[in-house]
Amino acid sequence: MSEASKKVVLGLAATLLLADILAPDQSAAAQKVRLFKVITVKDDIVIGLNDEQMSHLQAKDAAGVARALVDKRLISAWQYRVRTGKTGIHEQLPYQPIALLALQTIRVEPYVTPLKVYPLPLQANWTGDD
Structure with missing residues (x-):
């Protein structure tokens, strides 16, 4: 193999490697979780919804989640909790899948945390209204 051929092959390999490193991870993007604090008559809980679930609820923010809850009267989500690693x-x-009832929910608000947030489990496409 000539020196020019080696440089072309090496350049191509480097380009492919760089593209693989810089390309966004589709599985991680699909697992991005948005957290919300749900205030109920009984207590406050933190829930997580991924982009697919937000789309299913036709929600873009906390107001959209609250609107979906009022419209459907029941939605499912994953309850989140804090643990020491x-x-x-x-x-x-994520701690456990839960069902939220509109009748018992007072408010839904965005929840921001400085902690590392883990993605939902793979079977997290549970919507409760299927």
């Missing part, structure tokens, strides 16, 4: 750092992760 193996390194001693607090993390926000």
Whole structure:
């Protein structure tokens, strides 16, 4: 193989490697979770919804989630909770699937946390109205 051929092959390999590194991870993008604090008559809970679930609810923000809850009267989501990781750092992760009733919900608001937020489990496409 000539020196020119080696440079072309090496350049192509470097370009492919760089493209693979810089390309967005589609699975991670699909698993982006938005957290919301739901205030009910009983308590406050934090829920997580991924982009697919937000789309299913036709919601773009907390007001859209609240509107979907009023319209459907019941929606499903994953409850999130804080745990201390193996390194001693607090993390926000999915705890259990829950159903929210419009009748018992007072308010839905965005929830911002400085903690690392874990994605929903793979079977998280549970919407409760299927």
